[in-house]
Amino acid sequence: MSTIQNISKKLLRAKGRCCKINIIVGISGASGAIYAIRLLEVLKSIPQVTTHLVMSKYAIKNIGIETDYSIERVVELANFTYDNGNLAARISSGSYITHATVIVPCSMKTLACISNGICDTLIARAADVALKESRKLIICPRETPLNSIHLENMLKLSKLGVKIIPPMPAFYNKPKSIEDILNHQAMKICDCLGIVNEIGRRWE
Template sequence: MFELTFGGGTVMKKIIVGITGASGTTYAISLLKALHDLPDIETHLVMSKWAVKNLELETDLTLTQVKNLADQIYNINDQGAAIASGSFLTTGMVILPASMKTIAGVAYGFADNLIGRAADVCLKERRKLIIVPRESPLSTLHLENMLKLSQMGVEIIPPIPAFYNHPQTIADLVNHNTMKLLDALGVRNEFSPRWQGDQNER
């Protein structure tokens, strides 16, 4: 895991966030907000064309507001971007929500846009890559593609809600997924209540 040390010895983690056109843009926004509030995190954001459309359909946020949550923003077609090269050191990448098209492209190295290329870089450089798949039901082909990625070390974290913490709002459900992503990235957080064990007498 690569980190950047700067003034005063603070350790900076560079994390790529790729947002694709699957439904569930709110999960990505939640993660971006959480990372934005951490001074030792530098976020590099790439959004597909359909991710931008889903932002409009699923949220009240503008594209500018979302971009303001990231430190660096890249065009989806910019194959010359810093994150397209393995020599640009990053901690890793999260693709969320991850469309089945993007997952298939990553699984077979079809880096036809910057999200696919940045993911391909993480694979070849053995850096952390997290996929948050958003589709239901899953076909055999979808499952085979995710299995292929898992066997290459990719972490698959579906946005499945938990109910042991008695969520009261949609935000509570989304925050639980954000907590799991931050955990996977090695970022300390208490973004959502954690399981403390069954306290009932048996």
């Protein structure tokens, strides 16, 4: 992929002063792990951001099936990486300060666990912590077609303030490559995180 260009370093600010931002990135077993990889690449380019990566076992499998990235390379994109079964990890506690949790892509199983408070994995627990601590939670659900259970789970979370950003490509920007589509999704996530950016082409 080409070098990320024109990413602003204007970030979330607390009381007018720039703060270090801890962002959890969870990759579940849904198709579309490349969306998370692109997001990690963008966040790695921003010195003020520290990323905490959690991958499910099927996310690891899908990365091998769907992308040309090795797991080692993906791990290198994050500042810290945790086993999805390690519920004793620091990000499982609300006393460890994080600013946002992004689950991309989010499988329907992971969505259901979060929606119903089932914290059987670190990804689900990190999302639950974000909810209970009133921190930003972004979910990028990947499934089609969606049934009523999927939609009800998303509606329940949306009512709690969770941002639902499904990976739906735009065509007003005339994408010419998969990279353009990935950049658009990364742009939308970063917008929601409060990170000023010019990752993708915007509506003019």
